[in-house]
Amino acid sequence: MSIDGLWIGQVAMAALMNVAFAFAVGSALLGAWLADDAKAKISPAQPAWLRAQRSLLTASVVLVLADLGWLLYQAASMSGVALPAAFGMVPTVLSQTHVGYGWSVAFAGALILLGTAMTSHGGMLRNALLWLAVIVIAAGKASLGHAADAGLASAAIAMQTLHVLVTTVWGGLAITAGLVALPALGASTARGVLIRTATQVSNVSLVAVGFVILSGIFNAVRGSGGSLLAIESSSWGHVLILKLTLVGLALVLGGLNRFLALPRLRRTASTMDAHTFVNVLYLEALALIGVLVAAAVLSHSVPAFAALG
Template identity: 85%
Template sequence: MSVDGLWIGQVAMAALMNIAFAFAVGSALLGAWLAKDAQQTTSPARPGWLRAQRSMLTASVVLILADLGWLLYQAASMSGVALPAALGVVPTVLTQTHVGYGWSVAFAGAVVLLGTAMASHTGMLRNALLWLAVIAVAAGKASLGHAADAGVASAAIGTQTLHVLVTSVWGGLAMVAGLAVLPALGASTARGMLIRTATQVSKVSLVSVAFVLLSGIFNAVRGSGGSFEALQFSTWGHVLMLKLVLVALALVLGGLNRFSALPRLRRTASTMDAHTFVNVLYLEALAMLGVFTAAAVLAHIVPGYAALG
């Protein structure tokens, strides 16, 4: 691994891909939960729903742009040419490498995701396309990392796809709810909607976290080759430890909300308790931004077992 401008640019694009995808997933979920109550223009749920819709549209556009940027950096890295000259290598990367195949699946999913975000109406077909697109993006992204070394039809790819999906659900809900949607439900007239949405966020996040931990353990054992030395003496191990610290921080913050702030908010429905829940969720969102960035770095450095031979 050579830490140069190409590597930094590629990791930056990968981190942006991770964050944008999670924002799109979280926005889609929150938008679906608020849609029924937001149909009337005077509904207190409507500001939060509008933010979810705009967040999904923006995230989908950013995801497509980040995908294109990552592909250009990847082509330059694989061919050893300067970034501008990498444009001529892109067709070869797309048609003759497994990276190109995986990227094509992820990019196609991102395009469909943007189409569903731009749709003026919701329905069964739109929702089916949306979640098929989400699965396609997750599967494509899984094929761009170290899991692809085990082959396309492998447990590693399946587990990594699951890991990308559930991490995006958990992180996406925290980021979109904490940074955009719940602050828009701050009025006292929207307090019931805020409590209901916060409860849904907490329940779905709990289930997602369970799958994140299970799939994460599988990936960690695979990447380290089952050796603690890979964690201690490799760059991959050090970055993984940083990611685990950030995950632990997000878990602690999520636990504070679920077992302390949310029950108190349900009892009192007070403005102070509503602000407490949203503020803690905001901090959890910041931790998840770090998790997605660390995941991008891990995907672009040599796994621990390989680094130590």
């Protein structure tokens, strides 16, 4: 692995893809949860619902553009040419490499996701297509990383797909709720909606965290070859430690909200306790953005077991 302009560009595009995907998934979940409360002509939930809808559309557009940017950097990196000349190498990368196949799957999912985000009316078909797109994107992204070395039909790909999905759900909920939706529910008239939505965010995040930990352990053991020395002695291992530190920070912040701030908010429904929950969630969102960026660096770094031979 050589850290040059192409590598930095790849990692930047991958990080943008991760964050945009998380924003889209979190926005879709929050939009679905707020939809019933937002149906009334005058509803305190409507501003938050509208923010979630706009966030879904914006994140879907950014995801498509980041996918295209990543492909261009990948083509330049694989062919050893400068970035402008990489346009001519894109067809070869798409048709003759496993990276091209994986990217095609992820990009197809991103286009479907964008199509559903542009649809103003809900419904079973639209929702089914949206979540199908999310699964397809996760599977495509999983096959772009080191898990593909074990083969497309492998436990490593399946576990990485699960890891991408649950990390995106956890990160997406925290990021979208903390930065976009819940701040729009600050009025006292929206306190009931805020408490219900906060409870849903906390419950789903708890389930996602359990799967994040299980799949993360599998990936860490695989990437390090089961060797602590490999983690301590490699750049991949150092980035993994940073990612785990950020995950730990997010877990602490999420735990504070779930076990302290949220029960107090349910009891008092006070403005101060509502602000406390949202502010802690905001910090958790920032930590999880860091996790998604670290994940992009890991996916473009030589695994510890390979770096140490």
